[in-house]
Amino acid sequence: MIVHWHRRDLRTTDNRGLARAASTGEPVVPLFVLDPTVLEHASPVRVACLLESLADLRSWYRDRGGDLLVARGEASGVVPQVAAARDATRVVWNEDYSGLARERDRAVRAALEEAGIATESVHDAIHHEPGSITPNQGDHYSVFSYFWKKWRDRDKRVAVDEPAAADLADVSGEPIPSLAELGFDEPEATPPTVTMAAARERVADFCSGPIYDYADRRDYPAASGTSRLSPHLKWGTIGPRELYAATERAAEGASTDDDRESVREFQRQLAWREFYAHVLAFNPETVTENFSGYEHEIEWRDDPDGLEAWQAGKTGYPIVDAGMRQLRTEGWMHNRVRMLVASFLTKDLMIDWRRGYDWFRRRLADHDTANDVGGWQWAGSTGTDAQPYFRVFNPMKQGREYDPDAEYIRDHVPELADATADEIHGWHELEPAQRERLAPGYPAPIVDHAERREQAIELFEQARGESSD
Template sequence: MQLCWLRADLRTADNHALWHARQRGPVVAVFIVTPNDWHAHDDAAIKVDFWRRNLIELAATLNHRNIPLQLLHAGHWNECPSRLLELARDLGASGLHFNDEYGLHEQQRDDAVSRAFSEAGISCQRYTDQLLFAPGSLTTQSGTMYKVYSQFRRQAYHRLHQHLPAELPPPNSQEPLARASSSIPDHFDGFAPPTPELQQLWPAGEAAASERLQRFSNQLLADYADDRDKPDLDATSRLSAYLAAGVLSPRQCLHAALRMNQGEFDGGNPGAVSWINELLWREFYKHILVCYPRVSRHRAFRPETEAVQWRNDPEGLAAWQQGQTGIPLVDAAMRQLLNTGWMHNRLRMVSAMFLTKNLLIDWREGERWFMQHLIDGDLAANNGGWQWSASTGTDAAPYFRVFNPVSQSEKFDPDGSFIRRWVPELAHLPARQIHLPPTGDLFSGGNYPAPIVDLRSSRQRAIDAFRSAGEPA
């Protein structure tokens, strides 16, 4: 008997731990419910509910193969070793299999589980599954982890050309076991489920993820390079939640892109190349998380930027959180997040720069708010994106580069369609006014607030703050 511990890998296809466990004999899958830790890590209720719904779909898929899925409960991740050992002994399991997770606490937990099973004389096998490459396996000539994405990408392309990781099939069916699958509750403690309408935006299960991937590949990928920055279009993959929960693997996504590009990484379809680039950004930030663990401790990747004097502005923070800043594109983005659990990637950068540069509020406040609301919340990607925008991270935007949200709006939402959808107070305005409504005119802005900050002077304030912290001119 083999035990397969599932976490952010809620699928049967191309699941290294599940496939290898089944190769060794009959399998029982297990998932540990740890609500206290999810709260501590700011996981959004919509994200936890997405896990729950995917567990229901996964249990059904596994049952077709006679593989039961057991739910265990733990008050804290440090209870995972004892919970898993107890189940392994109850089953008479000779081995435990799981795919590595990344982040300081996750790695400590996984190491503790490995030690406990080794001391108990039970085999424990770990696999690289969330990523194309194990963290630390792509290094500079001096043996250190890359700090610049373009150099990391070049090495990743070189390795992928040498060896393209294959997709593993789902595990074979097995003879029925006496143990049945656990029932999945209608919610996890402390995480109220979202509305059915919101759940329908994010259908659960491998079939839904595969269908979304196929639609993106067949209908949207060709124009992805040109359309990906336009928030008024349905032009992105919307697959980030499925990748974060492990309902899709990065290998499945990579192969889908390559199939649409005749197997090429460069040239051919610009959309496919651009999307592969996004998959590698995701990879890069996971490697950064492991190789530079200070970013797991709420520290800046660039230590010198810890000297920046961020402003304490509770009212400004609240206005940003609720989409009431008086800057239409920022407000539309924040309302999209609140209403869907997701935000367009271009707008994540725009709204993050507005908070950290125009309002000069600590990037950690924004990072936390995003994690508390995103269905695709991922520590590495979220932290990497926020530190990039705040000019504190790897490959960071220079501190004097500050996206002007009005210019961004005029460029990427020229007729104001996206703004009209999420800021209906401005729906009546013509395109020439909607990006920054005139103030003091009741017929123009209605009950929409005036801007809470002047974009030009606040940009200069941010530049001065970084210079005062010792940034070179």
């Protein structure tokens, strides 16, 4: 027999590791390990998504006479035990690129080799593995635009088929544990449906029409102009080659050049995910350390009250608060708003980006280490290709530009339901009596944006050794 160890590839079609296992001619034993070392970094909403995806994947296998084995324990102990119990000659898995994942995989590989069981890892989660798109000097790009030019012109692999029923071993697994059995509370947010069928349905719906408006609508949080595929990409319920092929078919079916450019813009966002995966693969320390060096460490503020207000969506800046409340209720946040709330934390509150990353890690259903570290360091002006430290998002202007009718804000900040769009976007300019009359339960701004902008620029200049003092 041969074991395929599922991790972030909870699908059967376009799964290169699973296809490799099935191609050997030996019966395939699918396995997933609930590793406590990995679960330490998880959250209720993500584990809820994981358990739903596992149940869906198990149903697929059972419908074809096989089963998904779900085991608990340290992967370095469990994987060899399962392989030995099934007389497996080899264990196959798909590569992951975070430091934690690679450390786990090294331990598993060593344990299997000691037991005399062969191992094979396959690149699957992204189109082009780390180290395959490089500058003339160096192991990876740190500027996205250069990476993108090579990524878009590089040939993409085609999706591989799912295994046939005859490829599967006749095995039977134990019940999948519940959230409570794994030590997690019910999530505050309502988890999205993360199954193979839901992923394909979303891809089909998006590529049949909305993708042609993506370039124009993706920055407007009330417009539902994004794909909402991020939880599926996080858990691997859709494969990157299958998704890319769908976008290529959309491009071929486009009726105008603008439509084709809109498809290309969505593909560009897919490339951003791979860019950050490459960066993390070569710089695993960036989960906790600034990518861009500073002459002196940035002296972030210690502001528990400000952090708590930001987490609760009670900063007095409506677009920021709407985003933070969407995160609490949906386990997801619109990408434009993610940039705004991250900028507010790091520039207006001058709180360490790592505090924001940690909060997102605990709240996002689609948390992806590479993507979230890259995004937070971009917003905090400490990462690759980062937002320049002197370019600070103005939350009021951003609200007016991207939520002009305050529709998104009212959806998530009901206290402002009776205020006009001008009153909402001008909340910082209203007199206390006006704010009390319009929304007595909603706070005044907790900081002055203009003042904090200047202070943030000075903070970064000091860290860069550029202060005039």
